[in-house]
Amino acid sequence: MKLSYYPGCxxxxxxxxxxxxxxxxxxxxxxxxxxxxxxxxxxxxxAHMTDHKLATELSVRNLELAQDEGxxxxxxxxxxxxxxxxxxxxxxxxxxxxxxxxxxHLTTLLSRPEWLQKISARVLRPLSGLRLAxxxxxxxxxxxxVTAAADYENPRGLDLLVESLGxxxxxxxxxxxxxxxxxxxxxxxxAISLVGDIVQAARRAGAxxxxxxxxxxxxxxxxxxxxxxxxxxxxxxxFATELLCLALGDQKKKKSxxxxxxxxxxxxxxxxxxxxxxx
Amino acid sequence: MSDPAISPAQGSSRLLMDLHGxxxxxxxxxxxxxxxxxxxxxxxxxxxxxQVVRLxxxxxxxQLLASHTIWLCASCQTCTTRCPNEIDIAGVMDFLRQxxxxxxxxxxxxxVAAFHRSFLRSVRRWGRTFEVGxxxxxxxxxxxxxSDLKLGWAMxxxxxxxxxxxxxxxxxQVRKMFTKGGRGKPT
Ligand code: SF4
Ligand code: SF4
Numbered sequence: 001m002k003l004s005y006y007p008g009c010x011x012x013x014x015x016x017x018x019x020x021x022x023x024x025x026x027x028x029x030x031x032x033x034x035x036x037x038x039x040x041x042x043x044x045x046x047a048h049m050t051d052h053k054l055a056t057e058l059s060v061r062n063l064e065l066a067q068d069e070g071x072x073x074x075x076x077x078x079x080x081x082x083x084x085x086x087x088x089x090x091x092x093x094x095x096x097x098x099x100x101x102x103x104x105h106l107t108t109l110l111s112r113p114e115w116l117q118k119i120s121a122r123v124l125r126p127l128s129g130l131r132l133a134x135x136x137x138x139x140x141x142x143x144x145x146v147t148a149a150a151d152y153e154n155p156r157g158l159d160l161l162v163e164s165l166g167x168x169x170x171x172x173x174x175x176x177x178x179x180x181x182x183x184x185x186x187x188x189x190x191a192i193s194l195v196g197d198i199v200q201a202a203r204r205a206g207a208x209x210x211x212x213x214x215x216x217x218x219x220x221x222x223x224x225x226x227x228x229x230x231x232x233x234x235x236x237x238x239f240a241t242e243l244l245c246l247a248l249g250d251q252k253k254k255k256s257x258x259x260x261x262x263x264x265x266x267x268x269x270x271x272x273x274x275x276x277x278x279x
Numbered sequence: 280m281s282d283p284a285i286s287p288a289q290g291s292s293r294l295l296m297d298l299h300g301x302x303x304x305x306x307x308x309x310x311x312x313x314x315x316x317x318x319x320x321x322x323x324x325x326x327x328x329x330q331v332v333r334l335x336x337x338x339x340x341x342q343l344l345a346s347h348t349i350w351l352c353a354s355c356q357t358c359t360t361r362c363p364n365e366i367d368i369a370g371v372m373d374f375l376r377q378x379x380x381x382x383x384x385x386x387x388x389x390x391v392a393a394f395h396r397s398f399l400r401s402v403r404r405w406g407r408t409f410e411v412g413x414x415x416x417x418x419x420x421x422x423x424x425x426s427d428l429k430l431g432w433a434m435x436x437x438x439x440x441x442x443x444x445x446x447x448x449x450x451x452q453v454r455k456m457f458t459k460g461g462r463g464k465p466t
Contacts (some may be wrong), residue, residue, distance in 0.1 A: 009408040014434060038448050040406045046398035049354050049373055050380060057456040058402070061449065142356035143369075152360065178319040178355035185417060186390035187351065188426070190323055223430055259437045261430075 003104070004066050004073045005033040008080035008215075009041050015077075015215035017259040021241035022076055022106070028248050029118065033074065036065050042083035045182040059087030063099070072102040074109070076241075078214040081105050082139040086146050105140050107213045107240060108149070111157035116164045123247045126166030129274035130267070133172045133202035134158035135210045135237070137217040141176060152176070161240055162211055165247040172205035174198045181216035184224060195224040199235050203228070208267050210237045222261040236264035290338025294378075298335065301374050307364040308332045314358035314368050324348040328358045328368050335371060349375045350388035393420040403457045406447035 011019035026033045039062050047055035062084060066073045075081040084103050091097035109115065141152040149155065153176065159169035177198055184191040198221060202210055212218050221237045228234065236257075246255055257264050298305070308329070315327040326334065326348045334343055343349070349372050358368035379386055386392035397417035401408045414431070447453070 009410075012407070013410045016438065040447055040449060040453050041402045041408050043402060044398070044408075045354055046395040047402070050376055050392075050395045051399070052373060052377070054399070054456055058453070061452060061456075138355040138357070143360045143367075178353050178357065180320060180353040180355075182353050183320075183351065183391065185414070185427075186388070186394040186421075187323075190320060190351070194319055223433075261433055261437070 001030070002032040002034065002071055004069045004071045004101070005035045006039055006062060006066070006073055006075045006080060006084070007035065008039075008075070008077040009044075010077055010079075010215040010219070014219050015239075017257075018076065018215050018218070018239045018241065021239055021245045024245050024249060025241045028122070028245070029115075034069070034071070036062065036069065036073070039065060042080045044079045044083065048083060048086070049182070055083060056087045056090060059084050060091065063088055063091075063097070067100055070100050072104050074104050074106060076106045076213065076215075078105075078137055078139040079216060082146060085148075089146060105147070105149075105213075107140070107157040107161065110240075110244075111160045116160055119161070119244065119248065120164040123165055124249070124251050125247050126275070127162070127243060127247055127271060128166040130162075130167040130271050131206055131208050132162050132167050132169055132211045132238075133205055133207035133209075133235075134162065134169050134175060135198065135202075135212045135214075135217060135221070136176050137181075137212065137214040138176070138178050140214065158211060158213060158240055162243060165243060167243070170202075170205040170207055172201055172207070174201040177201075179217050179220045179224075181214075181220040184220050188224060191220060191224040192226055195221050196226045199225055199228070202235055203232060207235065208270065209235055209264060211240050211243060212237055213240050215239075225262065233266065234262045236260055236262040236267060238264070291340040292338060294335070294338050294340045297378075298371075298374065301370075303367060303370055303374055305332045305336050305366055305371065308336060308362075308366055309364065311363065313361045313363065314366075317357040317361055319355055319357065320351050320353055323351050328352075328372075331371065331375075332366060332368060335375075343375055344379050344382070344384060345387055346375075347387045348372075349379070350386055350391040390421050393417055396420070399457075403454055404450070405445070406450035406453040407445070409445075 007019050023033060040058060042062065043055045043058040047058055075084055088099055088103060136155050136158060141147055141149040141155060144152045162169050179198055180191045180194045210221060218237045218239060225234055310329055310333060312329050315321055315329045318328050321327060326346050331343060331348060352372040354369055356369050362368060394417050397420060398408060
């Protein structure tokens with residue numbers, strides 16, 4: 001499989017481990033990614049929220065680049081995915097554009113049955129014993145008229161993915177609650193309170209960590225996480241692709257997760273001792 | 280929370296016409312409250328989403344444009360997704376925010392507005408967001424120089440902040456999008 005790839009700005013900076021793990025995973029799954037040459041920022045929430053016309057124009061340039069390539073376009077960032085799809089739909093409604101390619105969301109793609117099968121067949125290191133709260137956030141799901149997400153109120157894609165690695169995906173209450181990533185710089189007080197609720201809900205469900213596919217959620221939930229009570233360690237937030245690489249990748253290479261603001265070493269150590277015990 | 284007058288005598292028909300022009304329609308709202316029940320930032324708002332919708336239907340422009348709500352809306356799309364009458368409430372928030380900017384009046388949440396502006400300035404300049412430059416500009420605009428220094432340092436140590444911007448080849452194309460009367464133009 002060969003796909004065009006639109007990383008988006010976050011993945012070149014604050015979420016660079018997401019980009020790295022996506023590229024590594026693609027190689028493991030025989031997916032060839034061709035980065036869209038000279039792509040521009042999609043405008044993200046700031047354009048969408050304050051200048052619709054600009055938001056559309058920024059996305060149109062990217063859509064044109066992808067149209068020239070003709071391959072389906074993988075867009076891992078939820079905000080970019082949302083912007084590109086919204087622009088594409090508004091052009092299609094205006095009948096000025098007929099796309100020759102699909103805009104693909106990473107989790108939606110990988111949670112298709114054929115990919116899940118392929119993934120579970122290639123697991124080298126099962127993540128059994130790892131208890132995860134799958135956190136979807138907003139923009140890859142809502143509104144469904146833009147995202148075409150199937151189960152937008154109770155999505156299952158990430159759950160299926162981590163289950164195929166042997167981890168436990170817990171039922172919990174805040175799967176699709178907003179973490180207010182778009183306000184995190186200007187109103188950190190709001191972000192801290194919303195993130196606090198989300199993390200508390202994950203703890204209540206018994207999670208050792210969260211797992212997401214949204215780079216803004218990952219950064220926001222790690223950076224704005226209020227300190228828990230004494231016996232409550234901070235919960236790291238993994239990208240789904242990091243866990244996929246951990247389970248499927250070269251087992252001789254040690255994963256450091258050093259890019260994380262919340263150190264997941266303890267969670268990883270618990271996983272190791274669990275698996276050592278089961279051998 | 281303020282207590283907006285229901286069925287006020289005066290309202291802006293201009294506002295309603297522009298709303299229609301933007302492809303938005305709020306007239307089917309029956310005040311069920313679903314939008315507001317699911318709003319993650321409801322506790323911080325001076326007007327609940329359902330009040331925004333109702334005030335808009337009555338053309339109450341001044342109250343809406345002066346509200347904090349339109350800036351504190353995180354654009355999570357929950358309200359739009361759940362409204363039984365297909366009212367795009369998140370789209371309404373965008374519309375009102377853009378109206379404040381078009382009129383050049385002061386946004387009720389200066390920092391939020393300054394953040395969006397700094398973000399778009401960065402895109403205008405480089406074709407992509409350059410996080411360090413953008414955050415610097417935001418801090419300069421707001422005078423909020425010292426918050427999040429620790430966070431910035433933690434990100435820096437982890438190689439998460441690129442120190443030098445890298446512009447794209449097509450950045451002139453991108454810049455043109457801003458000069459056609461867009462909001463991201465220099466202020
Ligand atoms: S959900 Fe829709 S109909 Fe119900 S109060 Fe909100 S805008 Fe009105
Ligand atoms: S889009 Fe804005 S108003 Fe609607 S639920 Fe989300 S934060 Fe609240």
